[in-house]
Amino acid sequence: MEIINTEAEDYAARFTTPTDSLLQEIEKYTIKNHPHANMLSGPIQGKLLEMMSMMIKPKRILEIGTFMGYSALCLVKGLSADGQLHTIDIRKEDADIARNYFSKSLYTKQIILHVGNALDIIPTLNETWDLIFIDADKVNYINYYELTLPLLKKEGFILADNVLFHGEVLEENITGKNAKAIHAFNEHVEKDNRIQHVLLTVRDGLMLIQKK
Numbered sequence: 001m002e003i004i005n006t007e008a009e010d011y012a013a014r015f016t017t018p019t020d021s022l023l024q025e026i027e028k029y030t031i032k033n034h035p036h037a038n039m040l041s042g043p044i045q046g047k048l049l050e051m052m053s054m055m056i057k058p059k060r061i062l063e064i065g066t067f068m069g070y071s072a073l074c075l076v077k078g079l080s081a082d083g084q085l086h087t088i089d090i091r092k093e094d095a096d097i098a099r100n101y102f103s104k105s106l107y108t109k110q111i112i113l114h115v116g117n118a119l120d121i122i123p124t125l126n127e128t129w130d131l132i133f134i135d136a137d138k139v140n141y142i143n144y145y146e147l148t149l150p151l152l153k154k155e156g157f158i159l160a161d162n163v164l165f166h167g168e169v170l171e172e173n174i175t176g177k178n179a180k181a182i183h184a185f186n187e188h189v190e191k192d193n194r195i196q197h198v199l200l201t202v203r204d205g206l207m208l209i210q211k212k
Contacts, residue, residue, distance in 0.1 A: 003167035012044050019043045026070045039067055045203045046074040053078025058130030063087040064118045064144050065136030069098030076107040085111050088118040128153050135161040138178040141185040152211045164205030
């Protein structure tokens with residue numbers, strides 16, 4: 001099921017501040033070279049991530065799922081001057097590409113890239129987080145959420161991507177493994193009285209969660 005209206009998306013892009021040259025470079029490279037280019041946040045969601053981060057002004061950001069580094073380079077723009085963004089990806093090939101783009105950024109010294117299993121890496125970081133972005137393997141969304149929520153500061157935020165999962169969660173009988181996992185995550189969040197949340201219908205769905 002296709003839920004993204006391309007005409008509306010193009011119109012939204014027209015009336016959204018353009019991304020910087022580095023993000024445009026990443027977008028062009030990914031579309032041309034990566035078989036899963038659709039995983040890229042893209043200019044509209046990327047600008048939303050950037051502005052949310054700038055509103056929060058976090059000191060510590062955790063990103064689970066680096067991919068090409070695009071979303072990290074959006075989120076990092078809101079960091080406090082002494083802040084750090086930790087980003088984790090399990091795929092070394094993607095992480096190497098992201099590392100190259102990070103090296104071209106003005107924020108390169110504030111980005112720490114980890115390669116490996118996030119469930120193993122996160123407990124070793126010994127950090128508390130102001131902002132967490134979950135955009136990795138869908139079957140572990142609940143695990144990532146439960147692992148990181150206790151490490152999130154009071155009134156801190158979690159952003160979870162792909163919570164509409166190509167519209168498959170809207171089907172009467174959800175059959176896909178990833179769609180089932182995302183629907184289970186959405187239900188899990190819905191029942192959690194530790195937080196308040198809103199599901200934004202931006203691109204493939206973005207869940208904004210705030211810890212009480």
